Amino acid sequence: MKLQLLGVNHKTAPVEVRERLAVPEWRLEEATRKLLEHPGVSECVVFSTCNRVEFAVASEGDADLPGFIRDYLLTDVSDLREHLYEYKGDDVVRHVFRVAASLDSMIVGEPQILGQVKQSYAIGKAVGSVQSNLDALLSRALSVAKRVRTETAIGSSVVSVASVAVELAKKIFGSLQGRSVYVVGAGKMSELAARHLRSHGAGTIFVSNRTHDRALQMADRVGGSAIHFDQLYNTADQADIVITSTGAPHAIFRREHGEMFMHRRKNRPMFFIDIAVPRDVDAQMSHIDGIFVYDIDDLQQVVEANVSDRGREAERAEQLIEEEVVRFQRRVQSLDAVPTIVALQKRMEQIRQSELDRLRGRLGKLSPEQESAVENLTRSIVNKILHTPISTLKSFSGSDQLAPTAELLRGLFGVESEDARRNGASATLTEPASTKAHDSDEEPLSIDDETEVAEQKPGTRR
């Protein structure tokens, strides 16, 4: 059984390409089913997020994955070649581990990806496309992800613009308990930021939008109250945190407003999160004492600073992944009868040869006929002896009984078990360092696509 993976991610392909390959959530199940029907595929799983589309399969021979993309997505793959990556064997294991552990994410350490992997896993199980091989791989990937999360600080710092906003608000206000939030411009992104703030304890939420209906709807969803847009300047000073995301061509909040708010608030600080482009809050505002303005670029800068902070942790996580890949490989080996069989045969062959050598000394020169008769005799004895152990091992292949049986046989025949493993491992381990190359997180986070960022999903390219 071979592992294979074909895909694109945010590092290899721009959003235009990823869009063409993307499998929407509601089609994930269908895609998994279709992939399972594809020639050569015995098990499969499909990952599709805004940053990656990947098809992982376990196959007997070589499955034509580009062919599947062409047939299923009806898209011409010839011009996609440069964006696609294909992994085999251990590289698939490593890649899936890295993806689940969020090391391959645009924002390293963001937690969303784990949920997405789990979802694909669940779909695969439901469809029946995930069986022993991929099951072992994916369940291990989930525990590796957990290990990375608990043993390194990679997921501990802030991960997306919305959480950066929360982090900043905490730097200013300490606890968010009872702080009120004013959302100006009812967009998806601002809604998510507001939700995020609320989940960290923020109290009242006000929503204001030029079209009042939308404000009402959103207020309804987030459990806040809608305020008419013309009341904006009279009410905004009641909020500690203001999130703006209107489509207005000019700044809504200018210096004079800021001064007015500060006066009314008796100089209690106010935090403006401006995620609108063009900006809703005039740059002059941040010159006022007690007013803090972070626009989208500032937030991104903080995100990036956090990301590069995590470089060292990411390195530790990579090491951990390497360990896990080797461990997984060993586990797979333990389910594989071949290395033990090979070792047994090798051991018996050694015994046969050394006994023959000793015999030759006593028998003196043999004729070619005699030579071949002795050869055949000894060989067939060895084969007869090994027949039952080997067929037993083969019958246990892939089951839990294999490991103890193999262990016992190796003991009985005096075969070094480490030796057997190493022999087996070296046969399947294929050059490990190849996936490491594209592991930098140089991509800036984009806010253009509101839906993707705030949910702590990695964003898309601008």
Add this chain to the structure above:
Amino acid sequence: MSLFWLRIAVGLYGLSMLYALVALLRRREILSRATLPIAGVAVTMHFVALVEAFVSGGMAGSPLHQSESLLAFLMMLLFIGVYYLYRTTSPGIVVLPIAFLLSLSAALAQSAPQSISPLLRSGWIYIHIILILIGYSALFFSFIASVLYLLHERSLKRKNLNGIAGKLPALETIDNIGYRLLLVGFPFMTIGLIAGSVIAQIQYGASYFQDPKIILSLLMWGVYTVMLYTRWNSGWRGRRAALLSAFAFAAALSVWAANYFSGVHRFVSP
């Protein structure tokens, strides 16, 4: 004997100060975990030293140095109190060095017998001194808080969160610490000044109030009152509050220094 305990305390202050300064260079928490226990032991030693000095009458022996020592002790108490209320040790980067220097100066003092001002033989004067010193330390602590507030505000405005801002408590928390300490210190300062005036009135009469130290003290008290008022009335904080408390602090410093120039108020008989 009291000097012995004091010197141990000084050593420990120095140690916790070093920890504080080393921790400043590191990431994460501003003070390492070792700082607080060491400071706790140091404060205990310091307390023993003060009690011994008081019991043996050594307080009166070198009053200036003893008041330095007392000031250091009170600041450390506030530092520990702030830690228990706000779980932050960040004021320590300023408080610890100052406590160290003040107590060091006290510990190195030659306790040569001086002709003691007869004033110091009355118990009332101690109440005056202690109240005023509590007021001082609260004022000073509050000044530290406003400086930290300014630093934090600046890095937030510059969007640089990996510097000092990453290590300080939230802006509002610092603000809260500073304001509360002002509130706590004010009654002490006021009553202390009143007590001092009453003693002076009884001992010297009205001429005492022309003493430069007294005039400066009243000025400082005035600034203190203005600070509280602006804060209460229009919520002044940050830069403006820091400027005011810097001014009050400078006044306090000159009041302290006035001990060396003042005609009457110098603990030692003229």
